Amino acid sequence: MSGNETFSYGQLERALVALHGGNIATLPTLRARAKHFQRIGAVPTGPGRGKRISYSVEDVIYWALIFELAETGFPPNTASQMMKRHGWSLTSFFSGPVGQPDRFLCIRADLLSLHLSRVLTHYNIGVMTAEQLRRKVLSNPDYARVVLINLSTLKRRLGEALGIQWKTYKREWDPSRMFAQPQEGDRAG
Numbered sequence: 001m002s003g004n005e006t007f008s009y010g011q012l013e014r015a016l017v018a019l020h021g022g023n024i025a026t027l028p029t030l031r032a033r034a035k036h037f038q039r040i041g042a043v044p045t046g047p048g049r050g051k052r053i054s055y056s057v058e059d060v061i062y063w064a065l066i067f068e069l070a071e072t073g074f075p076p077n078t079a080s081q082m083m084k085r086h087g088w089s090l091t092s093f094f095s096g097p098v099g100q101p102d103r104f105l106c107i108r109a110d111l112l113s114l115h116l117s118r119v120l121t122h123y124n125i126g127v128m129t130a131e132q133l134r135r136k137v138l139s140n141p142d143y144a145r146v147v148l149i150n151l152s153t154l155k156r157r158l159g160e161a162l163g164i165q166w167k168t169y170k171r172e173w174d175p176s177r178m179f180a181q182p183q184e185g186d187r188a189g
C-alpha cells in the first residue's frame with residue numbers, strides 16, 4: 001500500500017484491537033471509547049446508519065494516536081485537544097519507512113494540574129530517540145513525570161494490522177480537512 005488506500009470502519013476497528021492486545025473481548029470497551037471520541041468531535045463520525053465511511057491512512061494514524069493517549073491515562077477531552085493542537089506534527093513521523101533508532105512521543109505532563117486548571121498549558125510534547133530521552137529528559141530533575149509512547153512500535157504494528165508499506169507512504173493529509181485548530185486557552189477535560 002502506498003498511502004492512497006482507504007479502510008473501512010471494520011478494518012480500523014480490527015487494527016485498534018490488534019494495537020491494544022488483540023483480544024476480541026476488549027471490543028465492547030473499544031467501541032464505547034470510539035463512540036465517545038466521535039461524540040466529542042475528536043475523530044470523524046460515521047455518515048449515518050447503513051452508510052459507509054472510508055478512512056485514509058492519515059485518519060487511521062490519527063485514531064491510533066488518540067487511542068494511545070487515552071491508553072496512557074489522558075482523559076478523552078484532553079487527548080482530543082492534544083491531537084487538535086499537535087496532530088499534524090505527530091503524524092509527520094509516519095511518512096516514509098520505519099527508521100532506526102526508535103522514536104518516542106514524550107509528554108511532560110502535570111496531569112493533576114492539567115485537570116484542575118482545565119487549560120492545556122501544563123504539558124510539553126516532543127518526539128525523540130532513546131538517546132535524546134536519556135540526555136534531555138532522564139537526566140533532568142525538572143522532568144518528574146513523563147508519558148512515553150513508542151511511535152516506532154505503533155507504526156510497525158499499525159502497518160502490520162493494515163498492510164501499510166511505510167517505505168512508500170507519503171503524507172498527503174490536510175489537517176484542516178477534519179478538525180478546526182484549537183484556540184489559545186483551550187479547555188481540557
